[in-house]
Amino acid sequence: MSTRAAKRQTKLDLDPTTVRKARSLARKAGRPIVTMARKHTTVAVERATLRLAGLEGADPDGTPWVNRLLDVVRADVGLEHGVALPVWDALRRGEADDLATLAQKASAGSVTFRLPEGREATRAGAAARRQVASGVKRIDARRRERDRLVARWGDAPRQPWIYLIVATGDIYEDIPQAQQAAREGADVIAVIRSTGQSLLDYVPEGATREGFAGTYATQENFRLMRAALDESSKELGRYVRLTNYASGLCMPEIAALAGLERLDMMLNDSMYGILFRDINPIRTFVDQRFSRQVHARAGIIINTGEDNYLTTADAVEAAHTVTTSQLLNEYFGKEAGLEDWQLGLGHAFEIDPEIPDSFRMELAHALLARELFPDAPLKWMPPTRHMTGDVFRGYLLDGFFNLAGALTGQGILLVGMMTEAVVTPWLSDRDLALQNVRYVMNAAGNLAEDFRPAPDGFIAERARRVLGETIDLLDRIVTDTDAAGDPPLLAAIADGTFGLMKRPADGGRGLDGVARKSAAYYNPATEILEEGQ
Structure with a gap:
């Protein structure tokens, strides 16, 4: 642990x-979920495996070939x-020369799949592993490329990294906005996904120009934006x-595409899709474990969604549920292989400002998160729920x-917009928001080093109370x-x-x-990823 973290x-x-x-209670709550996840697979995990093996593209109707191929395999032999x-048994039997041709023939009904046994299963497994391993090696290469570029161009001068959203729906409009935001001081550009994409059980193909309140997450959109931000990085002298978003019904696939395109x-x-998109809990936990294994391999920082709890529950009464979720x-x-520096655990500034001492409570909650996870780049979210339209x-x-954020040493700071919940922000709104961030961060400097609440004062007592309530909940x-024998955490989510949200x-x-x-x-993807932990 660093000296700064120890302080x-x-x-x-x-x-x-x-x-x-x-932490011990969080492990006890989480371990049965991991056991359950290890025993199950999903259509998204299997499609992600095909993507790592190199299967790309879609049929004339826009349905990805990974979906077409998996659907036929599932109909013939089960999931x-x-x-x-x-699949690799069929390739070895000469049904097609490659995955793309096999998918096309399977979709046309000219291939029947079987489950090989004995020596044939061993050979099919070895062939599958070789091809999937090539995809994992591509992810490894993109990670090394990131490291080289950070070394060449430099990094953001200090944390918190300034995180700013673009979301026009058109990737070709997003690109110039993202590049300008970087020039104005943004360190992280987030491309919001089109409304409802998390509920699609396929990943759209190609560059897209017609998203709703966001831009579709596709491999080509990832590639285009990454290339554009590389140009900006070179221009600005900082990476x-x-x-983007690895959530929803295609979480594992999008994680794989992110690794391949160097997001x-x-x-x-772990629970956002369950609570706020009504995605089945078992599906979500299985998918999130695989996706996090990919993120671990790719050197990707995850951002978790605890801030969302405070948009539906009271930020004072439910503060301990945020801490509980962070620990989980x-x-x-x-468990999936992520390191501390990859855990962008989320929390938010969402206490009603009319409550007396609201700012002191915000400081208590933020400082509690910072001290519980000293080496994690915490993601600090701006006020949304109590924005009234008074800009x-x-x-x-x-x-x-x-x-x-400055006082408590947050790692990733999302830029708050004064027009939040009123209109889609104009570029001028973003400019003013970035000016706000720059002024506070420049004026505060390393104020976090000087900020020390009284040991028995309001802030310290509030933080200890939230931690105590967290332990009680865990x-x-x-x-x-549970009468059905399900993991206890599933029962808590259902309650x-x-x-x-009852799910x-x-x-x-x-x-x-x-x-x-x-x-x-x-x-083979799971096998390779777990070997690398």
């Missing part, structure tokens, strides 16, 4: 035994064995990072948010017994513990795309 840990005088207990053995951050939360995301992330009040709130979760384990979108693995199941 941070002394500010709230948190009891080390209490912190260890919180529970995985896609690798049936500009690119963010730097991905929004990837930390456990799930590290002057909103601009002031954003200034307080920026100051809280203790209730791990001691709960509306997080974000007031039962047998409900939600995408459950029909989950299968329990058979004894013959084989996935």
